[in-house]
Amino acid sequence: MGREFNELFDEWSHSYDQTVTGHDPEYEEVFIDYDKILKTVAEKSTGTVLEFGVGTGNLTAMLNERGLNVFGIEPSEGMRTIAKQKLKNITLLDGDFLDFPKIDAEIDTIVSTYAFHHLTDAEKETAIQKYSELLKKDGRIVFADTVFSTEEAKQEKIRESLKRNFHRLAEDLQREYYTTIPVLQHIFEKYGFEVSFIKLNPFVWLMDAQKKGGE
Template sequence: MGREFNELFEEWSHSYDQTVSGDDAEYKEVFSNYEEILTAVADRAKGTVVEFGVGTGNLTTKLVDHHLHVIGIEPSVNMRKIAQSKLPNVKIIDGDFLEFHVIEDIDTFVSTYAFHHLTDEEKGIAIAKYSERLNPNGRIVFADTVFMSDEAKQDMITESESRGFNRLAEDLQREYYTTIPVLKNLLEKNGFTVSFTQLNRFVWLIEAQLKGEKNHD
């Protein structure tokens, strides 16, 4: 369920904001255009929003600034504490992509830099659950590292190793980064139409909408 990475995030919570701001050379390209990526997700959210992987609350802040009703889901105790201190009026609860106790009707599921913590099998289970929980005009708006193909992923691992970015190379092999064709298939078979927009060398915006919705954006 992605919780196998909790220990990493407990440790990373204290320096996460410095990493996403570009202080870590290995991850500078991963977090390139970070603020714009968060804004792109927030711009496409609507209504009552469930955010997975709140982290330190950076996307949450933008969602609140967009006057959206946000319920945050975060498995890391330290991350939750940091986010809650920034956003005392937002409901932020323990949970993950597969286990979340939200009773409200949901219009949008959002997440940034987190869906890769699930295996492809778990991604499919999660997406099926989202299709059942969303309101009729619901949508998923995720931004995450995905690749055009398995070959493209391996090329990025090889490049990272050649640049001496060993932590990044290990990360790309350890976690469950998937491909666009796999995600497209999982979403479409659960009743979504989906588009992908590349936002930096690593991150793509994934917009999935339940079929039958008339898009007025």
Template sequence: MGKEFLELFENWADSYDDTVTGHDIEYKEVFKHYDPLLEEVAKRSSGRVLEFGPGTGNLTRKLLDNGLTVTGIEPSPAMRKVAQTKLAGEAEILDGDFLHFAIKGQVDTIVSSYAFHHLTDEEKGYAISNYGKLLPSGGKIVFADTMYETKDAYEEAIASAQENGFHNLAEDLQREYYTTIPVLKAFMEQNNFTVTFSRVNDFVWIMEGVKK
């Protein structure tokens, strides 16, 4: 994750789970179908899983329940503390981020939820290139995140949030590095992945890339 957002997650750790369950009206649509989304990411995963930005461990829990081995990379100490408590040592949660991490051995699937937008497009391209070197043929990247079909759709989402009085959401959409599906598709294909995109709600899509 971009370190510039670390303070946000330090402050959000204790209330994050309330937000994703729809208690925050501004973000209700962002987290619509949250639990099925996590289950879908877990269903598409296999083998040893490297998870970026596990936060409070909600996706991690789904992966573990599917019998997978998980190593999480989380830059926020507060989030790591919550995750480690919830997961009771069943998964390894390490300090690091999308670009700076250390892991030993084979990785079969790389996953993330609601986090890849903390990287600029340039950083996203670098990260995907790096992940392509970690994964074997048939290995996967499965990322669930807010993304848009076009730049116009992105601008419309900001305008809609403002019109609805969702000023925090509008600021979030402008502050962080939300990208478009064509940009991600190009990065994935450039690094020898076959990629598909599945829409979950008005904000979030699941990107699944299979290494050739």
């Protein structure tokens, strides 16, 4: 995974928390129930957690509140700076979904919110294969991200965004690597996971994947 979005996220870091709390009408539907979505991911997490795409640390804070041991991975220096200001005594590392420092601990849960779409489908498969080897035998992946039931559903959402003059949102949906549930289900199952998908808002789905053979 390249870091082509780093400059964007460095710039966005200062207003990110305002965006996710509904202050940008164009992205309001993307972030409906934002805190509830993060809470859902946190509550499904156990043990030692590896979090990708920490951003400003909102999910990290919830994981910490549950007493979990969290290793956070974030490629944007701007985001890391704000997360460190908000959260003390956290392990926050420079890295991304595919290129990150070796974690000297057994990982129970891998989590991410609003970030997995930065990988192409091929990169998503590489990541899931890597995580299947990294997780404990009963380990779990819990991701929440914009996903579409079909490619046609994605194209319909782009047309709808343009009709509403949400041009930045439409551009994002076309530029980044938003994928479909069938693609993700195939990848997870290929690498030994049982996965379920639950729609949490008009854009975001929860992906809950556990390694087969676990409880």
